[in-house]
Amino acid sequence: MADVGRHPRIELMTMSEVINVDGYIGNFKVRIKRRARYVNEKECTACGECAKVCPETAPDEFNLGLSTRKAIYQPFPQAVPSSYLIKMDECRGFIACGKCYQACEKRCINFFAKDSFVDIEVGTIIVATGMEPFDASVLEEYGYTRYENVITSMEFERLINAGGPTGGHLVRLSDKKTPKSVAFIQCIGSRSKRGMSKPYCSNICCMNTVKDTLLIHSHYPDVEMKVFYMDIRAFGKGFEDLYDRSRKAGVRYIHSMPGYIEEDPETKSLIIHAEDCDNGGVKKYYADMVVLSVGLVPRKENDVVKRLLSLSYTKDGFFMEAHPKLQPVDAPTGGVFFAGCAEGPKDVKDSVTQASAAASRAMRLMATGRVKVGAVKPKIDLELCRRCGRCAGVCPYGAIKWTKGEPPIIIEALCAGCGGCAAECPFGALDIRHFTDAQILEQIEAALLENPQEKVLAFACNWCSYAGADNCGVSRFQYPPSVRLIKTMCSARVSPNFVYYAFRLGAPIVLVSGCHLADCHYINANRNTFRRVQAMWDRLEKWGIRPQRLQLEWISAAEGERFAKVMEAMEALRKTVTKEEIEQAQKATADYVDKFLKQIGRLDKVSVAGEE
Amino acid sequence: MNNNPSSKPEEKEERQKSSEEKYKAQLVCMRCGALKTEMIDSRTYYEEKVCAKCGSNSIRIKKI
Numbered sequence: 001m002a003d004v005g006r007h008p009r010i011e012l013m014t015m016s017e018v019i020n021v022d023g024y025i026g027n028f029k030v031r032i033k034r035r036a037r038y039v040n041e042k043e044c045t046a047c048g049e050c051a052k053v054c055p056e057t058a059p060d061e062f063n064l065g066l067s068t069r070k071a072i073y074q075p076f077p078q079a080v081p082s083s084y085l086i087k088m089d090e091c092r093g094f095i096a097c098g099k100c101y102q103a104c105e106k107r108c109i110n111f112f113a114k115d116s117f118v119d120i121e122v123g124t125i126i127v128a129t130g131m132e133p134f135d136a137s138v139l140e141e142y143g144y145t146r147y148e149n150v151i152t153s154m155e156f157e158r159l160i161n162a163g164g165p166t167g168g169h170l171v172r173l174s175d176k177k178t179p180k181s182v183a184f185i186q187c188i189g190s191r192s193k194r195g196m197s198k199p200y201c202s203n204i205c206c207m208n209t210v211k212d213t214l215l216i217h218s219h220y221p222d223v224e225m226k227v228f229y230m231d232i233r234a235f236g237k238g239f240e241d242l243y244d245r246s247r248k249a250g251v252r253y254i255h256s257m258p259g260y261i262e263e264d265p266e267t268k269s270l271i272i273h274a275e276d277c278d279n280g281g282v283k284k285y286y287a288d289m290v291v292l293s294v295g296l297v298p299r300k301e302n303d304v305v306k307r308l309l310s311l312s313y314t315k316d317g318f319f320m321e322a323h324p325k326l327q328p329v330d331a332p333t334g335g336v337f338f339a340g341c342a343e344g345p346k347d348v349k350d351s352v353t354q355a356s357a358a359a360s361r362a363m364r365l366m367a368t369g370r371v372k373v374g375a376v377k378p379k380i381d382l383e384l385c386r387r388c389g390r391c392a393g394v395c396p397y398g399a400i401k402w403t404k405g406e407p408p409i410i411i412e413a414l415c416a417g418c419g420g421c422a423a424e425c426p427f428g429a430l431d432i433r434h435f436t437d438a439q440i441l442e443q444i445e446a447a448l449l450e451n452p453q454e455k456v457l458a459f460a461c462n463w464c465s466y467a468g469a470d471n472c473g474v475s476r477f478q479y480p481p482s483v484r485l486i487k488t489m490c491s492a493r494v495s496p497n498f499v500y501y502a503f504r505l506g507a508p509i510v511l512v513s514g515c516h517l518a519d520c521h522y523i524n525a526n527r528n529t530f531r532r533v534q535a536m537w538d539r540l541e542k543w544g545i546r547p548q549r550l551q552l553e554w555i556s557a558a559e560g561e562r563f564a565k566v567m568e569a570m571e572a573l574r575k576t577v578t579k580e581e582i583e584q585a586q587k588a589t590a591d592y593v594d595k596f597l598k599q600i601g602r603l604d605k606v607s608v609a610g611e612e
Numbered sequence: 613m614n615n616n617p618s619s620k621p622e623e624k625e626e627r628q629k630s631s632e633e634k635y636k637a638q639l640v641c642m643r644c645g646a647l648k649t650e651m652i653d654s655r656t657y658y659e660e661k662v663c664a665k666c667g668s669n670s671i672r673i674k675k676i
Contacts, residue, residue, distance in 0.1 A: 516660055517658060517659065517660040518660065524658075527658045530658060534672065534673060537642070537672050547642060547672065548642050548643070548670075550642075551642060551643065551668075551670045552642070552669055552670045552671075553668065553669045553670065554660060554669045569643060569666075569668070573643065
């Protein structure tokens with residue numbers, strides 16, 4: 001941290017908040033709000049004279065409320081810059097008090113400082129917004145905040161830290177005495193779907209507890225320790241060894257998840273009610289202190305970062321990487337990278353590894369000075385464009401700039417090429433290079449050229465469903481030969497016009513398939529697919545076409561077997577579609593499709609089987 | 613990257629307000645016809661839905 005503060009090419013902006021990000025890879029324009037510190041950080045020597053005279057006290061956030069601080073304070077001893085700051089909503093003010101101002105010989109304090117705004121231009125952005133510990137107070141059965149001697153693992157860390165509120169001495173909060181027995185309860189807020197708990201494993205808690213037990217054992221060998229666990233996940237290098245050492249040190253590992261905790265009102269000791277999973281039966285365990293090993297949850301403020309940088313979340317609520325295996329530190333938005341727990345729970349070692357990788361990825365881009373972008377980009381026909389701005393509204397990357405009454409401007413460096421904008425345009429003004437309307441219509445025509453009533457037309461996205469089809473093929477799963485696949489980069493490219501055109505040409509079943517909803521390669525473009533298919537079902541019903549003839553499936557690249565099963569189901573569904581139904585659909589879609597074909601100048605090129 | 617037309621604060625507020633509203637909807641499996649009634653809002657609308665009977669994702673959401 002101190003090295004970062006001293007580095008000539010790193011500008012550290014503390015107490016700052018990114019309030020707007022504009023632009024794209026290599027050309028980001030960032031607006032930063034710098035909150036007033038009220039203390040001149042360049043002049044302040046952190047002598048602490050001001051804090052000594054400050055009459056206001058508040059819970060110290062760094063020590064998680066286990067100690068207090070003044071309204072003028074240094075956030076923590078190693079803070080960079082090494083300077084004090086005033087929390088103005090806790091301060092009595094210059095007129096009512098002003099004691100700190102009098103105490104500061106260097107006159108560093110300025111009560112009239114104001115927040116300022118800074119605009120900077122950067123080429124790349126690394127998101128390292130971290131995480132938050134799970135709020136254990138929501139699990140009422142464990143009595144956190146109700147019983148003084150039930151603390152979280154974060155609070156425990158501060159208690160045993162030499163720079164912490166007790167100078168590193170392990171004490172109970174109720175009587176400030178060293179506990180004779182300590183119990184750790186694992187998976188608090190993790191690996192559970194109950195209430196506010198999170199279903200994922202938080203990665204760090206097991207080894208943190210193992211480390212804590214060894215630390216207690218080395219300082220207080222007589223303290224008896226119990227660890228209640230579901231599974232001990234000691235998966236890293238040297239972790240199993242550490243776990244063995246802890247067990248050999250006499251720590252009792254009990255395979256159980258306690259049901260609830262009671263407090264002895266006299267001694268303030270705790271009674272843990274738990275089922276012993278190995279030996280059976282519900283038992284009572286006694287401990288002077290209980291440490292709840294809390295899991296990690298995404299930060300609430302991530303929503304702002306998500307909006308500013310057009311990012312997306314995984315199901316767990318952490319930021320989603322561009323690809324879990326091949327681009328684990330890249331965000332879907334070009335020029336943005338992740339480091340640390342912003343992307344998922346991880347320990348220090350993994351965070352450092354990811355941060356190094358993110359720095360290298362950013363450096364590689366900046367050293368080159370130029371970036372290659374994909375060829376699959378939208379092109380706009382200004383004659384057809386009605387300036388409605390719907391394309392800009394659906395772009396998950398914010399790559400289309402639009403102002404009312406003006407034609408949209410496409411920022412190609414920002415666009416990833418999902419094609420959702422082209423599918424959204426009701427006037428056919430947008431097209432996607434290499435996946436043009438004409439190309440896809442030709443493919444539909446070719447697929448339904450002969451015996452269309454015997455075909456299932458399936459649109460598959462490049463990254464998941466089409467890869468799922470590949471997986472199905474290489475795994476030698478059989479699926480009906482009636483299926484005709486058309487690849488698009490994203491399922492969002494599938495315009496309703498393509499579907500209606502397929503029905504117009506006599507397709508009995510049309511399938512739209514893409515990545516699972518939380519796994520879209522293009523942030524969340526497949527939500528547009530979902531929304532459009534819902535609208536298409538409504539329209540088909542209105543036209544008297546059985547809506548079941550349009551199907552929607554999310555198939556991932558790993559689901560080869562599922563792909564085969566879905567195709568079998570499509571074939572079974574196809575057999576239920578009668579000749580009359582097909583003819584009726586052809587007639588019902590005729591006007592709509594003809595209008596569309598006329599719009600894009602293809603009306604004369606199309607011939608429908610059975611019609612002159 | 614606020615290039616979207618919907619980035620005006622008042623429009624956003626309005627959209628947010630309407631998106632928070634829950635409504636009763638019938639979830640219809642478009643493959644097997646199974647029915648289910650649920651309360652839907654803007655967040656749950658885009659959650660992946662799977663038919664418990666046939667495992668299909670073709671779930672139609674009909675506001676009732």
